[in-house]
Amino acid sequence: MSVTKDEIKFVKSATVTDTGSNGGPxxxxxxxxxxxxxxxxxxxxxxxxxxxILYRKLFFWNRNTGGETASSVLVYILRPSPAGDRFYLxxxxxxDVQSDIDSGYNWAGxxxxxSAITANDQQVSILFESNDFYIxxxxxxxxxxxxxxxxxxxxxVKAFESVYFNGGNWIRQTAPTADEEDVYPYGTFxxxxxxxxxxxxxxxxxxxxxxxxxxxxxxxxxxGSTTQYSHNTAHTLVKQATVQIKYTIASVQYTATANPSxxxxxxxxxxxxxxxxxxxxxxxxxxxxxSTNITVDYTEQSxxxxxxxxxxxxxxxxxxxxxxxxxxCAVALNVGDIxxxxxSKAVTGSxxxxxxxxxxxxxxxxxxTWTCTFTSSTNFTCxxxxxxxxxxxNINSAFTPINPNVATKYFNIPSNAWGxxxxxxxxxxxxxxxxxxxxxxxxxxxxxxxxxxxxxxSIELYVE
Numbered sequence: 001m002s003v004t005k006d007e008i009k010f011v012k013s014a015t016v017t018d019t020g021s022n023g024g025p026x027x028x029x030x031x032x033x034x035x036x037x038x039x040x041x042x043x044x045x046x047x048x049x050x051x052x053i054l055y056r057k058l059f060f061w062n063r064n065t066g067g068e069t070a071s072s073v074l075v076y077i078l079r080p081s082p083a084g085d086r087f088y089l090x091x092x093x094x095x096d097v098q099s100d101i102d103s104g105y106n107w108a109g110x111x112x113x114x115s116a117i118t119a120n121d122q123q124v125s126i127l128f129e130s131n132d133f134y135i136x137x138x139x140x141x142x143x144x145x146x147x148x149x150x151x152x153x154x155x156x157v158k159a160f161e162s163v164y165f166n167g168g169n170w171i172r173q174t175a176p177t178a179d180e181e182d183v184y185p186y187g188t189f190x191x192x193x194x195x196x197x198x199x200x201x202x203x204x205x206x207x208x209x210x211x212x213x214x215x216x217x218x219x220x221x222x223x224g225s226t227t228q229y230s231h232n233t234a235h236t237l238v239k240q241a242t243v244q245i246k247y248t249i250a251s252v253q254y255t256a257t258a259n260p261s262x263x264x265x266x267x268x269x270x271x272x273x274x275x276x277x278x279x280x281x282x283x284x285x286x287x288x289x290x291s292t293n294i295t296v297d298y299t300e301q302s303x304x305x306x307x308x309x310x311x312x313x314x315x316x317x318x319x320x321x322x323x324x325x326x327x328x329c330a331v332a333l334n335v336g337d338i339x340x341x342x343x344s345k346a347v348t349g350s351x352x353x354x355x356x357x358x359x360x361x362x363x364x365x366x367x368x369t370w371t372c373t374f375t376s377s378t379n380f381t382c383x384x385x386x387x388x389x390x391x392x393x394n395i396n397s398a399f400t401p402i403n404p405n406v407a408t409k410y411f412n413i414p415s416n417a418w419g420x421x422x423x424x425x426x427x428x429x430x431x432x433x434x435x436x437x438x439x440x441x442x443x444x445x446x447x448x449x450x451x452x453x454x455x456x457x458s459i460e461l462y463v464e
Contacts, residue, residue, distance in 0.1 A: 003062055003070045003463060006178035011436070012039070013057035020099030023057035023092070025367050025386070026436050028405045031058060034160050040443055043085065051447030055098050055440060060461060062338040062435040064362050070338035073437060074206070074462040076142050076330035077110040082191055083452035085445045086129040089459070091333055092438035094367040106134040107442060110330030114309050117143070117322040124207070124318070125311045126329040133310070135303045135331050137211035137239065141312055145327040146202035148187070148195045159191035159454035170195055191454050203322070206332070206462070207314040210302035213242070216295050219280060222248065222288030229294055233278030237301035243274045245282065248292040276301065332462070335437040340365045342411070342432045349374070349426030352419035359412045362435040364403040366410065372428045377421070395422065
């Protein structure tokens with residue numbers, strides 16, 4: 001058994017506002033696909049005139065009732081907004097709020113293929129709306145050309161509506177099942193005569209950006225008197241923070257390191273720097289030993305920006321040909337496995353509690369710290385830090401508190417999870433984590449953005 005498409009739901013955070021408290025844990029309001037203003041509010045005229053940034057947090061919820069894991073999940077912006085605004089996607093935590101967002105959040109996105117790809121190429125160029133989107137080495141790049149161009153669309157169909165090809169044109173019609181959605185002859189009208197539909201003539205590929213490292217490259221040779229060295233690395237561009245300089249002074253081996261800006265620091269190093277282009281400059285306060293090498297270890301940067309065009313070297317050769325007219329590419333975020341879990345067990349007293357015997361539920365389990373407090377040698381009450389009291393139990397029978405929002409269990413503690421001797425006031429505490437992947441979307445509205453009534457964004461999941 002595996003998780004089906006219909007069992008992956010999108011849900012809003014518990015708090016939805018434009019203040020610092022926006023976000024937090026998952027709520028229970030589902031985000032309806034293709035519904036206008038279902039997540040972001042309408043962009044007002046003042047916002048278009050003066051510009052601004054909006055954030056919304058959402059969760060991908062694995063609602064498989066059999067407790068199955070949604071494995072190795074990737075999420076990405078399949079096609080950017082057709083309007084003047086732009087959207088970014090970043091991983092969040094189960095509880096973070098808008099005021100927690102800082103420079104550590106990696107904001108990914110997608111764009112139109114900028115240069116045609118020929119099969120066996122190991123390079124992808126993508127036209128983004130800005131050059132501040134996230135990219136790194138060893139990052140999954142999605143290439144998708146299931147976009148049908150120059151299509152004939154029925155006059156009453158609006159952008160982002162579900163459509164069906166009746167043999168002559170695309171008409172408004174919803175697919176009969178979730179698995180058939182966006183699979184030819186069903187699709188989504190994207191506006192301007194373009195339809196997204198998985199069809200036999202299209203391709204989708206997942207390739208990774210390169211991640212090549214080099215060790216022991218010689219910067220120069222010590223002679224006991226020279227204190228200044230310069231060198232250009234054999235491979236460029238260079239991820240500056242990966243640079244390590246190794247050298248020997250007075251028979252002691254040292255390692256100097258670089259920060260993300262390229263400043264190199266280390267013992268006996270008066271100054272040091274490495275540029276993104278691989279230019280290394282070193283000045284020592286004491287000359288490296290005679291007949292010893294000064295070497296550099298570093299990782300090659302797999303990408304470069306030219307204006308808003310991102311060019312990425314890939315580990316794999318691209319398998320198919322792709323034209324710029326109907327191909328979109330995206331930097332995917334790896335959110336891993338979406339499943340429930342429990343941890344952080346803490347027990348007071350001489351009783352024992354086997355957390356591995358506790359069962360969870362994809363629908364009912366939430367992000368919470370639970371405390372069972374004993375009122376006798378066998379009876380206890382249970383409360384969550386956020387949820388409050390969820391009832392009382394006895395170690396001689398199963399304890400299964402119900403989440404009233406979904407009418408199923410938060411968790412189940414069987415009787416054989418308890419052992420030892422419990423006394424009044426003893427506690428057993430543990431944390432639970434839901435089958436939900438937290439994500440942030442950021443909408444940037446530049447000042448002077450024109451009105452656009454058929455705006456929307458396409459986000460896609462890959463689940464193994």
